Amino acid sequence: MARRELVALLFLIHAVALATANKFTVGDAHGWNPNVNYTIWEEKHRPFYVGDWIVFYYQSGQADVVQVDEIGYNKCDASNAISNYSKGRSYAFQLNQTKQYYFICSYGYCYGGMKLAIKAQALPPPSPPPKANKSDAFSVVGSRLVGSIAGFFGLVIFFWLF
Ligand SMILES: *[C@@H]1O[C@H](CO)[C@@H](O)[C@H](O)[C@H]1NC(C)=O
Ligand SMILES: *[C@@H]1O[C@H](CO)[C@@H](O)[C@H](O)[C@H]1NC(C)=O
Ligand SMILES: *[C@@H]1O[C@H](CO)[C@@H](O)[C@H](O)[C@H]1NC(C)=O
Secondary structure, rough: OOOOHHHHHHHHHHHOOOOOOOOOEEHHOOOOOOOOOOOHHHHOOOOOOOEEEEEEEEOOOOOOEEEHHHHHHHHHHOOOOEEEEOOOOEEEEEEEOOOEEEEEEEOOOOHHOOOEEEEEEOOOOOOOOOOHHOOOHHHHHHHHHHHHHHHHHHHHHHHOOO
């Protein structure tokens, strides 16, 4: 496959993924660092759904992301880790099951609150189509049409440029 086709394909896949899953930066601008209350962060951004991604950004070599169970979370104990990650400066994790996930930093900062409990809920069923009158229906179709036309020309311009 030509490089530009591959790029366009990735672009499309990305657009589709964006429509179905959200990506959250753990701690927002604070990232994954000591002295941030991740309970408050979680409460602010919930609900989280299966398929969503959470991304931990940390100082290289200063933190790890260890997935533990509830006991490990409560005790800041990484000895029964489910997974652990510490490479580079970030770690993206997909919440791909309906359950409560627990993450801690095993470098000692967990006791100060560097730990995250986060619940992934089942995706809500698609909301029933609103009882739209004709003009609403038209505006929905119309905006989709405008969206796809814009997308089409975006791709054309993209190919033209490369
Ligand atoms: C993380 O995984 C590595 C390799 O499996 C292991 O050596 C290390 O002890 C683990 N660290 C924690 C905190 O679980
Ligand atoms: C679920 O997410 C984890 C962590 O991102 C990944 O390692 C695993 O392969 C995923 N499982 C499935 C079934 O997608
Ligand atoms: C984080 O905030 C929650 C909710 O306000 C509070 O219950 C908890 O004690 C705080 N954790 C830390 C480590 O300060």
